[in-house]
Amino acid sequence: MSTPASTTVRWLPETVALRPRPGVWRRLRRHRTAVVGLAVLAVFVVGSLLAPVLFTEDPTEANFERVLQPPSRAHLLGTDNLGRDLLVRIVYGARVSFLIGVLAVSLSAALGVPVGLISGYYGGGVDMAIQRLVDLMLAFPGFLLALTLIAVLGVGVTNVVVAVGLATAPVYVRLVRGVALSIRTQVYVEAAQALGASAGRILRRHVLPNCLAPVIVQSTLQLGTAILTAAGLGFLGLGVKPPTPEWGTMLGEGQTYLFSSWYMATFPGLAIFLTVLAFNLLGDGLRDALDPRMRLP
Amino acid sequence: MGLYLLRRLGLAVPTLLGVTVVVFALIRLIPGDPARLILGLQASEDEVARLRVELGLDRPLYVQYARFFARLVRGDLGYSAVTREPVIGEIGSRLPATVQLAVSSIVLATLVGMAAGILSAARQYSALDYLVMTVALFGVSLPVFWLGLMLMLLFSVYLNWLPAGGYGTPAHLVLPTVALAAFSVAIIARMTRSSLLEVFNQDYIRTARAKGLHGRVVILRHALKNALIPVITVIGLQFGALLGGAILTETVFAWPGMGRLLVSAITARDYAVVQGVVLVFAGLFTLVNLAVDVLYAYVDPRIHYG
Numbered sequence A: 001m002s003t004p005a006s007t008t009v010r011w012l013p014e015t016v017a018l019r020p021r022p023g024v025w026r027r028l029r030r031h032r033t034a035v036v037g038l039a040v041l042a043v044f045v046v047g048s049l050l051a052p053v054l055f056t057e058d059p060t061e062a063n064f065e066r067v068l069q070p071p072s073r074a075h076l077l078g079t080d081n082l083g084r085d086l087l088v089r090i091v092y093g094a095r096v097s098f099l100i101g102v103l104a105v106s107l108s109a110a111l112g113v114p115v116g117l118i119s120g121y122y123g124g125g126v127d128m129a130i131q132r133l134v135d136l137m138l139a140f141p142g143f144l145l146a147l148t149l150i151a152v153l154g155v156g157v158t159n160v161v162v163a164v165g166l167a168t169a170p171v172y173v174r175l176v177r178g179v180a181l182s183i184r185t186q187v188y189v190e191a192a193q194a195l196g197a198s199a200g201r202i203l204r205r206h207v208l209p210n211c212l213a214p215v216i217v218q219s220t221l222q223l224g225t226a227i228l229t230a231a232g233l234g235f236l237g238l239g240v241k242p243p244t245p246e247w248g249t250m251l252g253e254g255q256t257y258l259f260s261s262w263y264m265a266t267f268p269g270l271a272i273f274l275t276v277l278a279f280n281l282l283g284d285g286l287r288d289a290l291d292p293r294m295r296l297p
Numbered sequence B: 001m002g003l004y005l006l007r008r009l010g011l012a013v014p015t016l017l018g019v020t021v022v023v024f025a026l027i028r029l030i031p032g033d034p035a036r037l038i039l040g041l042q043a044s045e046d047e048v049a050r051l052r053v054e055l056g057l058d059r060p061l062y063v064q065y066a067r068f069f070a071r072l073v074r075g076d077l078g079y080s081a082v083t084r085e086p087v088i089g090e091i092g093s094r095l096p097a098t099v100q101l102a103v104s105s106i107v108l109a110t111l112v113g114m115a116a117g118i119l120s121a122a123r124q125y126s127a128l129d130y131l132v133m134t135v136a137l138f139g140v141s142l143p144v145f146w147l148g149l150m151l152m153l154l155f156s157v158y159l160n161w162l163p164a165g166g167y168g169t170p171a172h173l174v175l176p177t178v179a180l181a182a183f184s185v186a187i188i189a190r191m192t193r194s195s196l197l198e199v200f201n202q203d204y205i206r207t208a209r210a211k212g213l214h215g216r217v218v219i220l221r222h223a224l225k226n227a228l229i230p231v232i233t234v235i236g237l238q239f240g241a242l243l244g245g246a247i248l249t250e251t252v253f254a255w256p257g258m259g260r261l262l263v264s265a266i267t268a269r270d271y272a273v274v275q276g277v278v279l280v281f282a283g284l285f286t287l288v289n290l291a292v293d294v295l296y297a298y299v300d301p302r303i304h305y306g
Helices: A004-010 A024-030 A032-054 A086-122 A124-138 A142-153 A157-183 A187-194 A199-235 A247-256 A263-290 B002-029 B034-039 B045-055 B061-073 B087-122 B127-141 B144-158 B170-200 B203-210 B215-252 B258-267 B271-299
Strands: none
Touching: A024 A032, A024 A263, A032 A086, A032 A263, A086 A124, A086 A157, A086 A199, A086 A247, A086 A263, A124 A157, A124 B002, A142 A157, A142 A199, A142 B002, A142 B215, A142 B258, A142 B271, A157 A199, A187 A199, A199 A247, A199 A263, A199 B144, A199 B215, A247 A263, A247 B144, A263 B127, A263 B144, B002 B061, B002 B271, B034 B045, B087 B127, B087 B170, B087 B215, B087 B258, B087 B271, B127 B170, B144 B170, B144 B215, B170 B215, B203 B215, B215 B258, B215 B271, B258 B271
């Protein structure tokens, strides 16, 4: 993971140590597929932020005079069973899906990264105990764990965030533990220990910065997965409650009308697909840009 | 090998035990009185209190767990609050459908994924390679439930080739299998390709090529065998993803498996069924992981299990 060159970098003043390696942005910009991913995400984010300016209508208000209309010039993606414009709902839905994704991944990383650091750095009994716990969580197929947590917690935005965040935390524990294991034997860590640095300081100053690149890459990919999981819960009617526009929930409603009105299920699903694809493209690009040696597990 | 098997089995036992503790604890975390939930709002306090004693809910948690575990090993998972039938029977009638879907999907994913990965690696950086890897990228980004609906729209509604849902004939199996396998096809193809490319750099591959062996023989006989370990790991992990995806796929295609049972049980707050299905899913996954580890020993004789 770490070469002698990066060892010297770590000993520069502290502000430098935490900064991403130079040229990351330049390398990312040259990565064509990553730029495509970034552009797609930018369209969704900007669109959802500007939604109230772009559209005058309310994404949740029913209008029974125009139910289930196919795509037309007035309604580019058609209208749903309650006469709501699908484009408006999808653009507003981006807010919900992205918010859930970001919060769930943040929760997941906030739980998983410190636990992984401790597990890898201290080793021994602590590591054993944490890893058995992780094994236990990984004994449940990912989506099943989120679904079970929803069964316990109940539906709603907050519970979806908690369920998805908890279910994916083991990924971070494993990832960060691996890095911490390899860093703790490095000479500069030994030197810091000899100088009397506390474990907390070593973890913050030396181990954590080395975890940043893999954590950033993983989080980007994880955002796609989190949005996908949340949408899956919504599709089953166990996610965000209607009438809140959420892509998975919209897709679930669309299934009922699949045979008569194809557009109701098609477009929300397309939005999920494009978003997840964009996060995957960006994640792959970031991996190449941050560290060309890093590879898919 | 025999000793290794025993040892690996020994490792699976604590995991399975842990799974029962986690599921037991999770279900007890649900707010509300299970006895009241079973009897409904009309029942009198007396009736509820009697059922609480009957179910052992008045005892400490560890006693409840011991009773739960003692019943579990006898195959007693309690009764459904909705149908009043034994949970084990409900699961038993749904399990074959889920296993059928999961097995057919993993077989399809393995065959197609490995074939695509081998082709891709054999012609690295060719148009074919790019095509396969692009399709694989799409595959990992597709929501299984959306893919299912789109396949249904195309093949059932417009072309009218295959049934849109249901269970029974081989024709019913096609669309759910394809939808569920897509993600795993992509993952297996990627892993096969990268694992093969890594092996291609080894000395023994250069030797095999240098002595004039046909390219196909080198890839299939020399390289593939050595590239298999990571691929098998991924296939094992994919089985877990498939079980998760099966929950969604079954809902899309009205497939009468455990996934749909779980979803309807969650919606109906039928917690005995939720508990039972989650236990069976996690148990299945643990056993598959066990099988994968045993398969390693078969594929790679270099692995020593001292």
